[in-house]
Amino acid sequence: MKKHNFNAGPSVLPQFTIENTAKAILDFNGIGMSIMEISHRSKDFQPVMDEAEALFAELLDIPAGYKVLFLGGGASLQFCMVPFNLLEKKAAYLNTGTWASKAQKEAKLFGEVVEVASSKSANFNFIPKDYSIPTDADYFHITTNNTIFGTEIRKDIDSPVPLVADMSSDIFSRPVDVSKYGIIYGGAQKNLAPAGVTFVVVKEDLLGKVSRQIPTMLDYRTHIKESSMFNTPPVVPIYAALQTLKWLKNLGGLKVMEKMNIEKAEMLYNEIDRNKLFKGTAETEDRSIMNICFVMNDEYKDLEEEFGKFAAEKGMVGIKGHRSVGGFRASTYNALPKESVQALIDCMKEFEAKR
Amino acid sequence: MKKHNFNAGPSVLPQFTIENTAKAILDFNGIGMSIMEISHRSKDFQPVMDEAEALFAELLDIPAGYKVLFLGGGASLQFCMVPFNLLEKKAAYLNTGTWASKAQKEAKLFGEVVEVASSKSANFNFIPKDYSIPTDADYFHITTNNTIFGTEIRKDIDSPVPLVADMSSDIFSRPVDVSKYGIIYGGAQKNLAPAGVTFVVVKEDLLGKVSRQIPTMLDYRTHIKESSMFNTPPVVPIYAALQTLKWLKNLGGLKVMEKMNIEKAEMLYNEIDRNKLFKGTAETEDRSIMNICFVMNDEYKDLEEEFGKFAAEKGMVGIKGHRSVGGFRASTYNALPKESVQALIDCMKEFEAKR
Numbered sequence: 001m002k003k004h005n006f007n008a009g010p011s012v013l014p015q016f017t018i019e020n021t022a023k024a025i026l027d028f029n030g031i032g033m034s035i036m037e038i039s040h041r042s043k044d045f046q047p048v049m050d051e052a053e054a055l056f057a058e059l060l061d062i063p064a065g066y067k068v069l070f071l072g073g074g075a076s077l078q079f080c081m082v083p084f085n086l087l088e089k090k091a092a093y094l095n096t097g098t099w100a101s102k103a104q105k106e107a108k109l110f111g112e113v114v115e116v117a118s119s120k121s122a123n124f125n126f127i128p129k130d131y132s133i134p135t136d137a138d139y140f141h142i143t144t145n146n147t148i149f150g151t152e153i154r155k156d157i158d159s160p161v162p163l164v165a166d167m168s169s170d171i172f173s174r175p176v177d178v179s180k181y182g183i184i185y186g187g188a189q190k191n192l193a194p195a196g197v198t199f200v201v202v203k204e205d206l207l208g209k210v211s212r213q214i215p216t217m218l219d220y221r222t223h224i225k226e227s228s229m230f231n232t233p234p235v236v237p238i239y240a241a242l243q244t245l246k247w248l249k250n251l252g253g254l255k256v257m258e259k260m261n262i263e264k265a266e267m268l269y270n271e272i273d274r275n276k277l278f279k280g281t282a283e284t285e286d287r288s289i290m291n292i293c294f295v296m297n298d299e300y301k302d303l304e305e306e307f308g309k310f311a312a313e314k315g316m317v318g319i320k321g322h323r324s325v326g327g328f329r330a331s332t333y334n335a336l337p338k339e340s341v342q343a344l345i346d347c348m349k350e351f352e353a354k355r
Numbered sequence: 356m357k358k359h360n361f362n363a364g365p366s367v368l369p370q371f372t373i374e375n376t377a378k379a380i381l382d383f384n385g386i387g388m389s390i391m392e393i394s395h396r397s398k399d400f401q402p403v404m405d406e407a408e409a410l411f412a413e414l415l416d417i418p419a420g421y422k423v424l425f426l427g428g429g430a431s432l433q434f435c436m437v438p439f440n441l442l443e444k445k446a447a448y449l450n451t452g453t454w455a456s457k458a459q460k461e462a463k464l465f466g467e468v469v470e471v472a473s474s475k476s477a478n479f480n481f482i483p484k485d486y487s488i489p490t491d492a493d494y495f496h497i498t499t500n501n502t503i504f505g506t507e508i509r510k511d512i513d514s515p516v517p518l519v520a521d522m523s524s525d526i527f528s529r530p531v532d533v534s535k536y537g538i539i540y541g542g543a544q545k546n547l548a549p550a551g552v553t554f555v556v557v558k559e560d561l562l563g564k565v566s567r568q569i570p571t572m573l574d575y576r577t578h579i580k581e582s583s584m585f586n587t588p589p590v591v592p593i594y595a596a597l598q599t600l601k602w603l604k605n606l607g608g609l610k611v612m613e614k615m616n617i618e619k620a621e622m623l624y625n626e627i628d629r630n631k632l633f634k635g636t637a638e639t640e641d642r643s644i645m646n647i648c649f650v651m652n653d654e655y656k657d658l659e660e661e662f663g664k665f666a667a668e669k670g671m672v673g674i675k676g677h678r679s680v681g682g683f684r685a686s687t688y689n690a691l692p693k694e695s696v697q698a699l700i701d702c703m704k705e706f707e708a709k710r
Binding site for chain 1: 356357360362366368381389395434457544568589590592673
């Protein structure tokens with residue numbers, strides 16, 4: 001049976017990425033060895049790193065003055081690396097969900113943290129908009145897409161201080177005006193690669209301004225200086241990321257990708273709004289195009305388990321909602337085909353007709 | 356032409372690991388999805404993590420009270436994580452090479468560092484033995500195998516304070532008396548897996564004794580509590596590590612592995628000592644069984660480049676020595692077949708006969 005992969009992350013990747021990565025593991029570029037068995041500084045691997053960095057910058061249209069890094073440790077390590085490198089006195093955070101809260105918590109070890117706004121009391125079902133960013137903050141941190149709650153900041157914010165964004169779950173889903181950001185970071189395991197590599201886009205002139213001593217591996221300047229090769233980088237995830245970047249470019253880049261993502265999301269949201277059994281959980285204007293959260297309408301609450309089973313039997317994978325929200329979550333990342341969204345919609349219609 | 360992979364790391368891996376990893380990337384356990392596309396908390400991946408942890412502990416014969424972790428960031432990140440977690444006032448370090456020096460440098464950000472001994476003045480060609488470990492140190496740090504210089508501490512040291520060992524390049528090459536160590540850590544990309552996962556074996560009762568606040572991701576207790584699943588772990592490298600652990604167990608475990616490693620190393624050292632063109636660079640009693648460093652004898656120095664080319668033509672890969680030592684380095688990690696060592700020896704004999 002055809003599987004429709006709605007996993008929230010690690011999640012669906014392009015077949016192009018999967019097949020090329022498997023090939024490189026068996027025999028890399030016909031050199032008679034696996035990509036896992038060669039030096040990261042070899043003439044075989046170096047072009048992978050160089051090309052991944054260049055294509056990442058090209059697709060995101062990154063202006064001069066920024067550096068793209070591929071690091072280990074996950075976005076969670078960035079939660080402390082950002083304040084290590086930027087927080088001298090005060091930082092501002094927007095609290096839009098579980099991951100935003102975790103990032104904010106970490107910063108408190110390094111200085112004063114101002115929470116400019118929070119949607120916690122509404123179980124993070126919207127993005128706060130009416131807030132002011134302190135102009136004496138060292139930076140302002142946002143989480144652009146809230147995987148668990150299905151909300152998304154899809155507009156590049158104007159910030160009076162350097163804007164730092166965790167884009168783990170919506171990087172490459174749309175064009176971004178990088179010039180409005182100081183740092184963009186994220187785990188790769190949604191729209192880019194398998195887990196194990198973290199991307200960081202950092203504006204170089206923001207660095208070197210804090211008075212603390214930063215451990216070598218946590219200092220962005222270490223990795224900038226060595227072009228992500230200070231120590232052995234996660235070669236397989238980086239190779240896989242390069243394949244996804246090539247796939248994105250072949251597809252037409254981020255404007256095309258965004259159009260496809262909006263189309264997929266609208267198809268599913270339309271069905272959620274139409275179908276009498278279901279309702280969305282996020283405020284309409286803040287709905288994510290990556291993670292679509294919905295629950296049974298109150299009068300059909302007892303059908304939740306049954307629908308879950310019904311959908312699983314039809315090949316839907318990973319649509320159980322996070323325990324913080326309940327119900328269902330369909331993650332519609334870049335590599336999820338429109339056909340899978342249609343299959344889920346058909347499922348919802350069929351289940352409705354059955355009742 | 357058959358390639359003989361003497362790379363220093365990332366380096367040769369068992370064919371069993373390579374083939375099973377490629378298979379899991381194409382379709383994991385027949386679930387119709389890649390291992391790269393599923394949740395690390397899924398019923399499909401969780402057993403991989405559990406089994407890798409259990410088999411790691413079984414093969415190293417780890418006693419109760421220790422926890423095995425699989426983390427991101429590389430051994431270089433451990434250089435700061437160790438002092439973050441253990442260094443309250445003073446730490447002792449043995450300086451046996453480039454990586455040992457880097458580990459020591461990092462600790463200085465956290466407290467007083469005592470270098471108990473160093474072989475730097477002899478270009479690290481031996482392991483210092485005549486030193487005393489301060490009994491008031493929080494821990495004593497060693498690097499068991501010095502990849503660049505080809506020296507190795509192959510005996511488990513008795514230390515009056517917790518012993519911390521970077522075993523990046525000789526883990527699983529021999530049985531280890533883990534009870535003599537407080538922490539054993541290392542990057543996986545030599546004897547275990549592709550780059551991207553770092554193993555840490557930590558004695559749990561050593562933790563929680565420092566007065567500083569530790570960032571969440573850098574606190575071993577975070578990862579112990581969540582069994583390496585606090586955030587998304589590097590799934591592909593962990594899966595590959597599990598395959599190598601299975602291969603090791605099938606082979607008969609670490610006593611068998613050690614016997615094979617000693618046999619391979621002796622074959623090559625015997626040829627180096629016999630062949631009039633070459634000489635070893637490390638002191639005989641400290642010679643590594645993982646990285647075998649040798650140079651041309653003084654009167655044949657001008658033949659270095661020619662031998663390098665000759666060997667490359669015969670399929671030898673990665674035998675150029677590190678620039679700090681020059682000459683040649685043949686890394687004979689666990690997965691390197693005896694046949695490859697014999698092929699290199701044949702090469703050396705043939706080149707000698709030609710001259």
